Amino acid sequence: MACSVLLHLILLTASASAFPGTKPGCQKSCGEVSIPYPFGVGNDTNCFRDSEFQLVCNISYHPPVLMYGDFPVLNISLLSGEMTLQTKISEDCYYENGKNSADDSSIKTLSDAFRFSYTRNKFTAIGCDTIAFMSDTELATIFGSGCISWCLNTENGERSCDGKGCCQTEIPKNLETFYMSLDSFSNYTNSRWKYTRCSYAFLADKEWFKFLESDIWNFSKRIESNFDKVPRTQVVVDWAIRNQSCKEAQKVDPASYACKENSHCSDSSNGPGYLCYCKYGYQGNPYLPGGCQDINECINNPCKGLCTNTPGSYNCSCPPGTHANGTTDCISSSGKKIPMERLMLGISLVLLFLVIASSWMYWGMQKRKLTELKRKFFQQNGGLLLQQKLSSHECSLERTKIFTSEELKAATNNYEESRIIGQGGYGVVYKGILPDNKVIAIKKAKVIESSQIDQFINEVLILSQINHRNVVKLLGCCLETELPLLVYEFISNGTLFEHIHDEQYKCSVSWANRLRIASETAGALAYLHSAASPPIIHRDVKSANILLDENNIAKVSDFGASRLVPLDQVQLTTLIQGTLGYLDPEYLLTSQLTEKSDVYSFGVILVELLTGMKALSFDRPEEERNLAMYFVSSMKENRMMEILEDRVAHEGNIEQLREVARLAKRCLQLNGDERPTMKEVAMELEGLRRLQMHPWIEQNPEETEYLLGDPSKSSINGGTECDDSLRNEVILSLEGGR
Numbered sequence: 001m002a003c004s005v006l007l008h009l010i011l012l013t014a015s016a017s018a019f020p021g022t023k024p025g026c027q028k029s030c031g032e033v034s035i036p037y038p039f040g041v042g043n044d045t046n047c048f049r050d051s052e053f054q055l056v057c058n059i060s061y062h063p064p065v066l067m068y069g070d071f072p073v074l075n076i077s078l079l080s081g082e083m084t085l086q087t088k089i090s091e092d093c094y095y096e097n098g099k100n101s102a103d104d105s106s107i108k109t110l111s112d113a114f115r116f117s118y119t120r121n122k123f124t125a126i127g128c129d130t131i132a133f134m135s136d137t138e139l140a141t142i143f144g145s146g147c148i149s150w151c152l153n154t155e156n157g158e159r160s161c162d163g164k165g166c167c168q169t170e171i172p173k174n175l176e177t178f179y180m181s182l183d184s185f186s187n188y189t190n191s192r193w194k195y196t197r198c199s200y201a202f203l204a205d206k207e208w209f210k211f212l213e214s215d216i217w218n219f220s221k222r223i224e225s226n227f228d229k230v231p232r233t234q235v236v237v238d239w240a241i242r243n244q245s246c247k248e249a250q251k252v253d254p255a256s257y258a259c260k261e262n263s264h265c266s267d268s269s270n271g272p273g274y275l276c277y278c279k280y281g282y283q284g285n286p287y288l289p290g291g292c293q294d295i296n297e298c299i300n301n302p303c304k305g306l307c308t309n310t311p312g313s314y315n316c317s318c319p320p321g322t323h324a325n326g327t328t329d330c331i332s333s334s335g336k337k338i339p340m341e342r343l344m345l346g347i348s349l350v351l352l353f354l355v356i357a358s359s360w361m362y363w364g365m366q367k368r369k370l371t372e373l374k375r376k377f378f379q380q381n382g383g384l385l386l387q388q389k390l391s392s393h394e395c396s397l398e399r400t401k402i403f404t405s406e407e408l409k410a411a412t413n414n415y416e417e418s419r420i421i422g423q424g425g426y427g428v429v430y431k432g433i434l435p436d437n438k439v440i441a442i443k444k445a446k447v448i449e450s451s452q453i454d455q456f457i458n459e460v461l462i463l464s465q466i467n468h469r470n471v472v473k474l475l476g477c478c479l480e481t482e483l484p485l486l487v488y489e490f491i492s493n494g495t496l497f498e499h500i501h502d503e504q505y506k507c508s509v510s511w512a513n514r515l516r517i518a519s520e521t522a523g524a525l526a527y528l529h530s531a532a533s534p535p536i537i538h539r540d541v542k543s544a545n546i547l548l549d550e551n552n553i554a555k556v557s558d559f560g561a562s563r564l565v566p567l568d569q570v571q572l573t574t575l576i577q578g579t580l581g582y583l584d585p586e587y588l589l590t591s592q593l594t595e596k597s598d599v600y601s602f603g604v605i606l607v608e609l610l611t612g613m614k615a616l617s618f619d620r621p622e623e624e625r626n627l628a629m630y631f632v633s634s635m636k637e638n639r640m641m642e643i644l645e646d647r648v649a650h651e652g653n654i655e656q657l658r659e660v661a662r663l664a665k666r667c668l669q670l671n672g673d674e675r676p677t678m679k680e681v682a683m684e685l686e687g688l689r690r691l692q693m694h695p696w697i698e699q700n701p702e703e704t705e706y707l708l709g710d711p712s713k714s715s716i717n718g719g720t721e722c723d724d725s726l727r728n729e730v731i732l733s734l735e736g737g738r
């Protein structure tokens, strides 16, 4: 309720200035000041109530100025019964040769309808040796009062009018004339002119006048009026329809009663007479016939239900099944009172339901979109082709799993940064844990061109069927993401490179183990070269790409640069790939890609195992930088024993070491044709190894069996425990069929 009352007040105030309520054919405003009836300008007596309210609009100014006698009018308000005027001030300036008393006293006279507002105005004097006097007339027949202001020094800024440089006093009610005068408090004996030369006195709206310290010197400048540059203060006067109270006017003289229909009367608080106001629910000019007009309250619906505007009020109706009781409550048909709060609660619940329902629908649509996107990626990444091929290789179906993106997301804890175990040009490798606690490595590839998709599928198919205990196993892939993800078994114990060269592993691998690792690696490479058709050339054989599991079993990894090379063709590649120090010099010269490139790189690994030196090191003298070349020249000079690692020289059988060194040298032949095949290398190493271990037993080299499409023969040793050392994983980019 309080709210709607407030609303009405706002509406009333707003509309009062919007509708000044002037009689038809009369001037509505002068300058920016509107002229509501009973006020009017011009000679037409119809335009104002009586001569009391006749104002003059002086059009010789621009904009025109509304005048009440000598006083410019700034505002006329019907609601408060006030009119704001501008009045001149009194000024008393002192000079050493005598005082200038030109404006030191003045009288302002209002006509009968007006009184100086005792609530809005205060009598004010400014000065440092000032006595200001006010009264109704010069002779002070009704009252006399005043104030004194004295000061010797001054401060700056705005402060209250407190007697130091400025004094103020109230004025009485019912004041029609106002006289004021100024004088010196000390007969000018105070040297006040050192501080200020002038005193000022005036009546002013206390809201308008705010005392500033600078007023002591320059007050008149500050308050000059816009239109004629005369110093003036704002004074509020109360007006009323004078000489009769409401009662008298209604009884004695109904014809001249000023308040028209839908209005009520209120006696003036300043002098005799009354004012008119529109009734509650109406707005406009109560002094004009039909001036008070109904307010359409329903524009800003104050009801909780439906609003119907009625003259002077409005009717609220309630939702169906209920009926109104007053304006705030609704009664249900059963007679039970339903408080508005509960109605609001009901509406809120309905809204809440709608919000939930729509967000659920939105969520559903988003989910469908996501599913569609996944399907798109799946197809774009060759998922259908893969599925088709996989179903034709029934035996391998169980091994190559197509993971969903959710599974992998969960396994890597939404690709958490702490799960990253390797990063490189090829992509990022994450460690993942499947719900059955199996540890996996997930490689997120970098951009794959759509033209490579078929080859990507081939790779996945072939790699998934490479089932060799010394090749890192591809478990599956995920094609639902924009870039395909590959899933590998997790190899826990770091790379061969780390084991040979890193301080933390230094000397951890005995010569016997080195020989075994070499043999295992050679077996894996031989398998790649011979098992698949066309053969797979690794192209980036290096110690860093040989992973070791917890039993230090070698696992060849990182097929990122690998190629399928048709047997009857010489592969020409435009892009040289590989790692410096391991790179086949013949391949560098001719760009011809053959299995023998891998043989050369493997030779470098053999030398690495023998010498414990890095394939390429700029810490060494220039002729020793490239390990392969250094080794070959040492062999020629018969200094082989000198460059062996101490541990190796100590542990190894001299003859066996010589054999391995000779094998390495053959692998490092510049002419690829003179190098042995990987299979020969593997068999030779295996022979050397077995001879060392059990010189009396002869065995088949099992690792060189090829198992394409036959998982039953494979034996993978666990190798899924946690470690962060898996660095290099695979995307094969095969160029089969070219």
Ligand SMILES: *[C@@H]1O[C@H](CO)[C@@H](O)[C@H](O)[C@H]1NC(C)=O
Pocket: 042, 043
């Ligand atoms: C108004 O009346 C006065 C005298 O009664 C006359 O001097 C003046 O010209 C009139 N003005 C107009 C606008 O009629």
Ligand SMILES: *[C@@H]1O[C@H](CO)[C@@H](O)[C@H](O)[C@H]1NC(C)=O
Pocket: 056, 057, 058, 059, 060
């Ligand atoms: C308008 O103001 C000017 C300047 O104060 C004055 O000379 C003139 O008489 C005024 N006109 C009327 C109609 O009061």
Ligand SMILES: *[C@@H]1O[C@H](CO)[C@@H](O)[C@H](O)[C@H]1NC(C)=O
Pocket: 074, 075, 076, 077, 080
């Ligand atoms: C006139 O007075 C009304 C009511 O006091 C006020 O809202 C309005 O702002 C005033 N207009 C001017 C120009 O002073």
Ligand SMILES: *[C@@H]1O[C@H](CO)[C@@H](O)[C@H](O)[C@H]1NC(C)=O
Pocket: 187
């Ligand atoms: C004020 O001072 C003047 C001269 O300075 C003197 O003539 C006059 O009598 C004094 N008036 C009063 C009331 O002291």
Ligand SMILES: *[C@@H]1O[C@H](CO)[C@@H](O)[C@H](O)[C@H]1NC(C)=O
Pocket: 214, 217, 218, 221
């Ligand atoms: C008074 O006003 C004049 C011009 O407006 C200005 O030059 C002067 O500095 C002012 N004096 C003081 C004391 O503010």
Ligand SMILES: *[C@@H]1O[C@H](CO)[C@@H](O)[C@H](O)[C@H]1NC(C)=O
Pocket: 112, 243
């Ligand atoms: C108002 O009443 C006073 C005395 O009560 C009288 O002198 C004056 O003429 C009256 N004025 C009007 C406009 O009736």
Ligand SMILES: *[C@@H]1O[C@H](CO)[C@@H](O)[C@H](O)[C@H]1NC(C)=O
Pocket: 310, 311, 315, 317, 324
């Ligand atoms: C307001 O509505 C009630 C019932 O809803 C009706 O009886 C009454 O006449 C209405 N008042 C007006 C002014 O329409």
Ligand SMILES: *[C@@H]1O[C@H](CO)[C@@H](O)[C@H](O)[C@H]1NC(C)=O
Pocket: 324, 325, 326, 331, 337
């Ligand atoms: C409105 O409600 C009040 C109190 O809840 C009750 O006294 C009054 O009879 C009701 N009026 C109608 C018209 O139901």
